[in-house]
Amino acid sequence: MTKKSSYQEVMAQRAEIVKESLGLDYAQYTVGVLAFDYERLLADTGYDVETACAVQRRTAVGNTPLVELENITELVRAVARPGKGSRIFVKDEAANPSGSFKDRRAALSLHEAKKQGYDGVAVATSGNYGAAVASQAAKAGLRCIVVQEAFDSHGIAQPEIAEKTRACEAYGAEVIRLSVGPELFYVFLCVLQETEYFNASLYTPYAILGIETLGCESLRSR
Amino acid sequence: MAEGIAKGTWVEIYRIVLPAGERAPQVPEDTQHVPLEMRRVKGFLAAPAALGEEAEIVTPAGRCLRGTLVEVNPVYTNGFGSPIPKLSASGSEVRTILRKRGSIR
Numbered sequence: 001m002t003k004k005s006s007y008q009e010v011m012a013q014r015a016e017i018v019k020e021s022l023g024l025d026y027a028q029y030t031v032g033v034l035a036f037d038y039e040r041l042l043a044d045t046g047y048d049v050e051t052a053c054a055v056q057r058r059t060a061v062g063n064t065p066l067v068e069l070e071n072i073t074e075l076v077r078a079v080a081r082p083g084k085g086s087r088i089f090v091k092d093e094a095a096n097p098s099g100s101f102k103d104r105r106a107a108l109s110l111h112e113a114k115k116q117g118y119d120g121v122a123v124a125t126s127g128n129y130g131a132a133v134a135s136q137a138a139k140a141g142l143r144c145i146v147v148q149e150a151f152d153s154h155g156i157a158q159p160e161i162a163e164k165t166r167a168c169e170a171y172g173a174e175v176i177r178l179s180v181g182p183e184l185f186y187v188f189l190c191v192l193q194e195t196e197y198f199n200a201s202l203y204t205p206y207a208i209l210g211i212e213t214l215g216c217e218s219l220r221s222r
Numbered sequence: 223m224a225e226g227i228a229k230g231t232w233v234e235i236y237r238i239v240l241p242a243g244e245r246a247p248q249v250p251e252d253t254q255h256v257p258l259e260m261r262r263v264k265g266f267l268a269a270p271a272a273l274g275e276e277a278e279i280v281t282p283a284g285r286c287l288r289g290t291l292v293e294v295n296p297v298y299t300n301g302f303g304s305p306i307p308k309l310s311a312s313g314s315e316v317r318t319i320l321r322k323r324g325s326i327r
Contacts (some may be wrong), residue, residue, distance in 0.1 A: 007246050074325045091260040153262050162300035174281035179259040183246050187239060
């Protein structure tokens with residue numbers, strides 16, 4: 001990181017940096033003072049659910065097993081009133097390549113990043129999504145930077161985040177491990193500005209669309 | 223200056239990103255008194271350097287970053303912690319319930 005810009009300077013450029021890093025201008029979707037047109041935002045991505053499924057299949061994401069938890073169902077019925085106690089199923093999202101449902105979201109982000117011709121992706125996350133983005137970036141042959149809020153104010157690493165550091169690094173990502181603070185987003189913006197990488201944030205329409213396939217699969221496997 | 227660590231070694235560096243007093247205005251007063259730290263980033267040493275000295279690394283993303291060299295071949299130390307005593311007996315409790323209901327032998 002060569003940046004020496006202050007917090008205020010970078011935050012003032014926030015909208016511009018996000019626009020450049022996504023190829024998308026959120027401003028066109030604003031409605032009135034508080035709202036924005038969410039449906040149109042998602043529709044404009046050009047992905048419907050079938051397309052999202054197809055993108056995910058290419059990297060073995062999704063189509064996870066729906067497993068009945070017979071023992072758990074039985075335990076529930078042991079305490080439920082007679083005739084009550086639903087059958088309990090789990091959609092085993094740990095069967096995804098990086099071990100969580102976040103692969104669904106990352107698959108769409110990385111597909112879009114590659115389509116738009118970016119050299120790499122960056123993301124600010126301390127959890128499973130980082131591992132998912134790093135995994136998908138490796139598959140796509142793109143560079144990856146993960147910014148984590150990894151240490152508390154005493155410099156102690158949170159174990160569940162440390163495990164995600166390990167996973168991201170195993171997938172070949174650069175991991176920036178910060179101390180606690182809202183400036184995580186500031187560092188993320190600095191990284192985007194310096195690298196001109198794609199913004200693989202969880203909250204882009206691509207990452208949001210990626211999760212819709214989970215509901216479809218669950219309905220179809222009834 | 224001692225330059226004990228060879229170029230190309232896998233290392234970890236530390237840097238202060240925002241010094242105390244230059245943090246986001248919305249952070250609480252006590253947080254304003256501590257810096258925002260890039261506590262750790264890993265990469266390959268771009269040139270020979272010594273522990274505790276300024277060093278440059280090339281990260282897996284291909285970026286050059288500068289900071290204080292703090293660890294060579296950094297170790298992952300995270301684990302699963304101690305077993306939770308209250309949970310130790312839960313397996314046999316569950317088995318007893320399921321046995322009573324006839325769903326297991």
